Amino acid sequence: MNIPFLDNWRRRRGEAGQELASAAGDDPAGVAELLSECELLRARATREGLELDDSPASLEALDQLPPRWRDDPEELPWLGNDAGLYLGTVIVRTVPGARWRIWPGGHPVVCLASGRELPVVEAGLDWAATGAPELSQVYAEAAEA
Template sequence: MNLSFLDKWRRRADPDHPLPFAGPAAGPEGGPGSGASGAGPGTGPGSGSGSGEDPGSVTELLSECELLRAQAAEAGVELDDTPRSLEALDQLQPVWRDDPEVLPWLGNDAGLYLGTVLVRTVRGAVWQVWPDGLPVVRLESGREVDVVRAGHEWADDGAPELSHVYAEVAES
C-alpha cells in the first residue's frame, strides 16, 4: 500500500528532538473541558488505547499537518513550528471556507499545528491523547488545551486567531 504521507513523515522525524508525549489519558468519557471534543476527520492517530503505541511516532504523526502545510506553502508561508508561523497563518486569505470538504480537515490540521508549536516552544507542554482519540496539549500546570477545537474555530470563523490562542496559553 502506497501511503505518501508516511514517507514524508518518516523523513521529517528528527530523533534528536522528539516531541514530548504524555501518553494516553485515563480521564472521563468525553475528554477534557466542556466535553465537546471538536475532533474532526483525522484525529485517529494515537487513539489512546495504550497498547503497543510508540509515543515518538504518535507525536510526530500529530505534527504532520500535511494539508495545512500544503495550503501555507501555496500562499508562500513557511511553517517552521514557531509562534511567528502562527501569526503568518492568521494573515492567510481563508479560501478553504469555500470548500466544505476541505474545511474540517484544514481545521483539524490547524489545531494539530497549534499544538505542535505549543509542545515545541512552551516549557512543560506535552501531547496527551484521550481514550476517545482526542489529542490535547497538557501544560505543566495541569491545564489541558483542546487545540483541535481551537483549530476548527479558526478555520471556520478566523477567531480566535491561532497566535492569540498561543499567546494566552504560553502566558499561563
C-alpha cells in the same frame, strides 16, 4: 474534492484513533511526530508562499492568510483539524512542560505544565471556520499559563 494524501490521512486516523491513546504513553515522540504532520495545512500554506517552521511566528503568519478554504465545505473541517494539530505542535515544541495527551477514543489535547488541557483541535476548527480565536492568540495564552 479529491486530495490523495487526505485519503491516506483519513485511513490512518481511523485505524490509529484507538491505538493513539495507548501509544501516547509508550512513545510520546512518535505520537508528537504523527500529530505534527498536518499535510493539508502545510500544503495550503506552501501554496500561499508560507513555510511552516513550527514557530510561534508561523502561527501569526497563518492568521494573516486569506481564508480561501472557507469556500470549500469539504476542505474546511480537515484544514481546521490540521490547524489545531499544528497549533498543538507549536505549543508542545516551544512551551516548557507542554505535552500531548490523547483521550480515550483518540482525541488529542495539549496539557500544559500547570495541568490545564487545551482543546487545540477545537480551536483550529473555530479558527478555520470563523477566524477566531486567532492561532497566535491561543498560543500566547498557553505560553503565559
